[in-house]
Amino acid sequence: MEIIRIPRIVRETSRIHRSRGRSVGFVPTMGALHEGHLSLVRRAKAENDVVVVSVFVNPSQFGPNEDFEHYPRTVENDLALLEHVGVDTAFLPPVEAMYPEGFQTVISVGALAGRLCGAFRVGHFNGVLTVVNKLFNIVQPTRAYFGQKDFQQTVVIRRMVEDLNMDIEIIVCPTVREEDGLAMSSRNAYLGEDERRAAPVLYRTLTRAAEMIRGGDTTPEAVVRVMHEMLRSEPLVTEVQYAGVYDPGTLDSLVEFRRTTLLAIALLLGKTRLIDNMVVERVAKN
Numbered sequence: 001m002e003i004i005r006i007p008r009i010v011r012e013t014s015r016i017h018r019s020r021g022r023s024v025g026f027v028p029t030m031g032a033l034h035e036g037h038l039s040l041v042r043r044a045k046a047e048n049d050v051v052v053v054s055v056f057v058n059p060s061q062f063g064p065n066e067d068f069e070h071y072p073r074t075v076e077n078d079l080a081l082l083e084h085v086g087v088d089t090a091f092l093p094p095v096e097a098m099y100p101e102g103f104q105t106v107i108s109v110g111a112l113a114g115r116l117c118g119a120f121r122v123g124h125f126n127g128v129l130t131v132v133n134k135l136f137n138i139v140q141p142t143r144a145y146f147g148q149k150d151f152q153q154t155v156v157i158r159r160m161v162e163d164l165n166m167d168i169e170i171i172v173c174p175t176v177r178e179e180d181g182l183a184m185s186s187r188n189a190y191l192g193e194d195e196r197r198a199a200p201v202l203y204r205t206l207t208r209a210a211e212m213i214r215g216g217d218t219t220p221e222a223v224v225r226v227m228h229e230m231l232r233s234e235p236l237v238t239e240v241q242y243a244g245v246y247d248p249g250t251l252d253s254l255v256e257f258r259r260t261t262l263l264a265i266a267l268l269l270g271k272t273r274l275i276d277n278m279v280v281e282r283v284a285k286n
């Protein structure tokens with residue numbers, strides 16, 4: 001596995017691959033890799049000739065009171081995992097290479113960025129889109145892989161690719177879960193023992209809400225009520241930022257069920273912010 005820190009060299013390497021007819025699969029990450037990331041890498045390997053993974057904790061997607069400084073950084077372990085799963089190139093740019101002095105261009109998305117997480121993390125999706133756009137320009141991938149756990153991120157990235165006519169296929173892979181249902185996330189490392197035991201409340205709530213929707217005889221209002229009741233019944237939950245039923249395309253709250261429903265939650269467990277979601281298909285009854 002090649003470890004490259006200089007954007008120009010990654011771009012040149014990719015250009016050579018593409019000119020020789022090889023597809024390039026790309027998995028952007030912020031490191032602290034876990035099985036969720038590795039599932040994206042395996043899929044990228046299965047579908048492409050060459051796989052590039054970036055490890056970059058992007059400062060521009062963290063708010064002033066967020067965890068940029070404390071975000072877990074486990075570079076040695078990340079590189080060993082990437083080597084083990086057979087990645088071709090690990091791209092580890094320093095901050096100065098991504099945001100050199102004088103940098104001032106930002107990609108911003110409209111209403112989608114203000115919904116759900118965007119309402120609580122102002123500017124977050126501009127930071128994500130700006131860095132993803134830069135990474136796409138550097139890596140020049142054929143396909144890029146993202147986890148469904150960050151559902152809103154996948155929606156805004158697809159929007160950017162469509163709006164800016166980018167020739168990249170976006171592939172969204174299923175959330176990988178711990179045995180008790182907790183969605184894998186680098187931020188799970190922040191959880192204390194009691195908080196870790198309490199954390200599957202998100203998955204239990206999503207599963208219960210999905211059952212209600214599939215059962216048919218319910219309303220969005222009733223489902224949202226049950227979700228909030230379940231989440232509030234967990235004493236270690238300090239704040240439910242949102243929990244509800246949404247249109248998976250527009251991220252608007254649903255007032256009546258359609259064929260496909262996004263169930264999504266963001267909450268604080270102690271000081272740790274956790275998100276999770278599920279997409280539910282409603283089977284029409286004859």
Ligand code: PAF
Pocket residue numbers: 028029030056058061128131132150153
């Ligand atoms: O999902 C993440 O880890 C980050 O938001 C991403 C896509 C790597 C951009 O920094």
